Amino acid sequence: MEEKINSTEIPLSITDFGEEFVWGVATAVFQTEGAYKKDGKGYSIWDIFSNEKGNIYQNHTARESCDFYHKYKEDILLMKSMNLKNFRFSLSWSRILLNGIGEINHNGIDFYNDVINFCLESGITPWVTLYHWDLPHSLELQGGWTNRKILHWFSQYVKVCASHFGDRVKHWMILNEPMVFTGGGYFLGVHAPGKKGIKQFLPAVHHAQLSQAIGARILRKEVNNAQIGTTYSCSQITPKNQSKRNAKAAIRVDALLNRLFIEPVLGLGYPSEDLPILKKLKPYILSGDMERSTFDFDFIGIQNYTREVVGHSYFVPYLRAKIIKATKRNVATTLMDWEVYPASIYEMIKKFNSYRKIPRLIITENGAAFKDEPIDGEVNDTNRKLFLQHYIQHVLKAKQEGLNIGGYFVWTFTDNFEWAEGYYPRFGLVHVDFKSQKRTLKSSGKWYRDFLGKKV
Numbered sequence: 001m002e003e004k005i006n007s008t009e010i011p012l013s014i015t016d017f018g019e020e021f022v023w024g025v026a027t028a029v030f031q032t033e034g035a036y037k038k039d040g041k042g043y044s045i046w047d048i049f050s051n052e053k054g055n056i057y058q059n060h061t062a063r064e065s066c067d068f069y070h071k072y073k074e075d076i077l078l079m080k081s082m083n084l085k086n087f088r089f090s091l092s093w094s095r096i097l098l099n100g101i102g103e104i105n106h107n108g109i110d111f112y113n114d115v116i117n118f119c120l121e122s123g124i125t126p127w128v129t130l131y132h133w134d135l136p137h138s139l140e141l142q143g144g145w146t147n148r149k150i151l152h153w154f155s156q157y158v159k160v161c162a163s164h165f166g167d168r169v170k171h172w173m174i175l176n177e178p179m180v181f182t183g184g185g186y187f188l189g190v191h192a193p194g195k196k197g198i199k200q201f202l203p204a205v206h207h208a209q210l211s212q213a214i215g216a217r218i219l220r221k222e223v224n225n226a227q228i229g230t231t232y233s234c235s236q237i238t239p240k241n242q243s244k245r246n247a248k249a250a251i252r253v254d255a256l257l258n259r260l261f262i263e264p265v266l267g268l269g270y271p272s273e274d275l276p277i278l279k280k281l282k283p284y285i286l287s288g289d290m291e292r293s294t295f296d297f298d299f300i301g302i303q304n305y306t307r308e309v310v311g312h313s314y315f316v317p318y319l320r321a322k323i324i325k326a327t328k329r330n331v332a333t334t335l336m337d338w339e340v341y342p343a344s345i346y347e348m349i350k351k352f353n354s355y356r357k358i359p360r361l362i363i364t365e366n367g368a369a370f371k372d373e374p375i376d377g378e379v380n381d382t383n384r385k386l387f388l389q390h391y392i393q394h395v396l397k398a399k400q401e402g403l404n405i406g407g408y409f410v411w412t413f414t415d416n417f418e419w420a421e422g423y424y425p426r427f428g429l430v431h432v433d434f435k436s437q438k439r440t441l442k443s444s445g446k447w448y449r450d451f452l453g454k455k456v
Contacts, residue, residue, distance in 0.1 A: 005332045005340045007382075010389035014454055016396055022407030023452055024086030024125075025079065025429065026365050028132040028176065030062055031416040033092065035069035039107035042094040044134035045144065045185075049192035050417075060422030066414050066432050072115050074439070078430065079413065080122045082445060083452035087124050088364060088409050089115070090132035090176065091165075093157050100136030101153050109164050116168050127171040127409075129231070130161060130215060133181045133192070140193050145186060145204035148284075151211055158215040159222065166223035173301055173364065174215040177233040178208040178261050190420055198277065198318065206284045209264050213295040230265075231301030231364045234258045234351070235308045236344040240324055245312035249321035253310045256319065258351065262300070264293040266357050277318040299406065301364030302352055304345045306338035335369040335425045340387060346394035353403045362407035366391055369418070369425030374440055379431045384444040410448060414439065 014023070030046050050061045068075060079087060093100060095108035119126045131154070135144055139153055158174075175181075184191030187201035216228050237254040239246035255275035263271055269290055272278035309329060313322035326339040333339055345366060352361055368387040372379050388410065398405050415428035423434055429445030432438070441449075 005383050005386055006342075006390060007386060009386065010393045012389060012392055012396070012451060014451055017399060020406065021399075022086055022362060022409075023084070024088055024127065024407070024409040025084055025413040026088035026127075026409040026411050027068075027090075027413050027416070028129070029068075029090040029092045029095075030065075030132065030134040031412075031418065032066040032068040032089075032414060034062065034064040034067040036063045038069065039111070040095075040098065040105040041092065041108060042097075042099060042105075043137040044092065044094045045137050045140045045192040046134050046419075047094075048137050048140075049194055052194075055194065056420055057422035057424050060417065060424075062417040064434070065417045066434075067437050068414075069111065071437065073118055075414065076115075076118050076122050076124060078439060078441070079124060082429075082441070082449040085124060085452075086127055086171075086407075086409070087119055087413075088127040088129065088173070090129035090134075091161060092134055093131065094134065094136040096160060097136070097157055100139040101156055104160060112165060116165060120168060125171065126169050127173065128161075128165065128169050129173040129176050130158060131174065131211075132176040133185075135193075144193060145182065145207050146195075146200055148203070148207060150207050151214055154211040155214055155218060158218045162219055162222035166219070166226070170223070170225055171227045172219050172223070172229065174212050174219075174228070174230040175208060176231050177303060178205075178212065179257060180233050182208055183256075198280070202278075202281050203284045205260065206281055206289070209261060209293050210289060212261070213265065213293050216295045216297065227298045229297050229299040229301050229359075229362070229364075231303055232258075232261055233303050234348045235304065235306055236341070236347045236351075238307055238309050240309050240311040243312075246310070249312040249319075250310050252319055253308065253321050253323070257308070258348075262352070262355070264290065265295055265297065266355055267294045275319075296357075297359050299360040299362050300352065300358065301362050302348055303365035303411070304348045304363065305334075305336075305366065305368070307341045307344040307347075309339075334387075335371055336421070338368075340368070340390075342387075342390035342394045345391050346398050349395070349398040349403050349405050358404065360406045361404050362409070363395060363405070364407075364409050365411040366408065367411035367427050369427045372415070372426045372428075372431055372442060374431060374433075377440070379440050379442040381442045381444045384429075384442070385447045388444060388448065 182204040186204040189196035239250040255271040259271045326333045414430045415426040415432040431440040
């Protein structure tokens with residue numbers, strides 16, 4: 001249940017962040033694009049998963065979603081009117097390569113060229129995510145991320161993207177939240193492809209880890225002057241009290257949710273001492289793999305929405321810890337049952353800064369879902385506006401303390417298909433009527449527009 005958040009408005013000035021600080025919005029192709037079979041696009045694992053009854057809230061599908069495929073010019077022009085200079089979006093692997101490997105779908109290439117070119121014509125810099133969870137279904141039939149062959153499949157996909165878009169796209173992200181797509185899709189089964197169990201999860205983790213570095217090295221070789229990053233979900237982890245058992249449970253959860261993918265990149269290996277189940281990765285790690293997992297990224301995207309409070313639990317296998325739901329803690333929440341806790345974004349910037357070799361950090365996602373409804377043609381989403389102000393204030397706090405933080409992207413531009421939750425939670429700065437496809441700029445979007453426009 002959504003609760004009223006802190007109602008104190010925060011006066012913010014964009015000039016406090018400096019001219020080099022990057023501001024933008026973020027989206028994902030499967031959540032917005034629609035046109036799921038148009039112009040030669042193949043099925044992705046999310047096409048299959050969302051079309052199976054019972055997987056998605058009220059059996060919603062993303063067959064049309066926001067119809068960005070046909071409305072991209074309208075949306076990009078709206079971004080321009082909102083003073084947005086940076087647009088993070090992803091590419092659909094299954095729209096670019098027929099069957100995920102081999103033959104190129106030139107209709108897909110043409111579409112993304114059109115989007116990229118129109119962004120640039122509109123004065124908006126494209127920030128492209130190569131993989132935002134929508135693996136081609138044809139590759140999943142061969143094991144998907146559990147099959148080591150994905151290192152070759154992903155390499156081919158990255159090379160195609162680099163060769164067709166790298167002359168104009170200079171800001172790249174390899175993977176979006178690998179912990180979420182491996183955990184949700186290959187352990188819990190609540191996301192596509194719906195697989196469950198530790199024997200699915202562990203190889204998926206290791207192959208995603210390797211692919212992240214392999215893809216980055218391809219871009220470094222193929223794209224001149226590329227700024228290459230990758231993105232990680234992260235949440236502040238707090239024990240429910242200071243008992244030794246709960247403190248150790250928090251360390252295990254932190255190792256899983258926050259450290260699993262960043263530490264191998266930095267040459268620190270998997271955090272198996274704090275999360276012993278990771279020692280079972282050994283059969284999947286071939287000679288030289290951990291060296292191949294490292295890469296000197298130009299930036300790391302961190303994506304924070306909330307914090308988690310955890311306690312020890314004998315009944316949760318492998319982790320021996322349980323997240324205590326926000327609604328049981330009498331705290332302000334969003335529609336996702338995530339605690340509104342602005343200090344978490346500061347704490348995560350601080351945590352990632354504690355790594356010795358960390359590159360520039362950028363908040364590549366932050367935002368909130370609330371139940372937004374138009375009234376007389378207006379969407380007054382005061383809670384979201386306040387949420388953004390309070391979180392951005394903590395980003396500024398980190399910057400003023402000298403921590404390494406160089407940008408902030410709101411999740412998300414338009415309301416969209418929110419994975420297993422369907423269209424119920426709305427994260428957008430722009431309201432979408434999914435029947436008429438009408439866009440309405442919310443009060444949060446107007447605030448962000450005015451905030452970005454006040455440069456002096």
